Amino acid sequence: MHSTSPMIYFGTILNENLDQTDRAVRYFRELLRLVGKVHLKLPEIYDALGNAYARRNEINRSIECYKIERKIQKKRGILPSKPNEKIREILQMRLAEEEKKTNEPNLDKANLLCELASCSNYAQAEIYLNQALQ
Incomplete structure (x- = not known):
């Protein structure tokens, strides 16, 4: 999922286009801290953070982010029909x-x-x- 939200898109550019994955991870972690637990884009932030961890080959952290993303989606009733x-x-x-x-x-x-x-x-x-x- 690629977000069109500027706050997420910035971190995605760091991660995917500028090869600044460490900065992207720090950015998304700080973003999670700032937005709180009820922000509308929370699942997308976890997805983007998971992508950054995957790019750093931190597989367990990546999977954990994707699981949190799905848990939030399920709780909000927006879970996609196919598995992650x-x-x-x-x-x-x-x-x-x-x-x-x-x-x-x-x-x-x-x-x-x-x-x-x-x-x-x-x-x-x-x-x-x-x-x-x-």
Whole structure:
């Protein structure tokens, strides 16, 4: 989701166009502090912060931001109908990295598969689970 809100667009430019990801993270964190917990654009701010963390390869923080975004959307009754593709893509990349390390089933793969399942992508999670167990 790309916001047209100037306050979010500024941080997005820092992150995506000027390659100033650290400044973008600081900007979005400060923005969250300033706007409070009921601001209309709160989900978009968390989405943008998650994008910045993903660009810094801070995957866990990125996923956490996307989850907070969805939680706020759900609470406000504006949850999109399909699962968060960003979380799914990140988890699939991490699973591929685990596959490169070993073909054997392990706890890290199992945890990633559980995360995939919790993103409402049960069919894909089952495919990966079966592959990991082979």
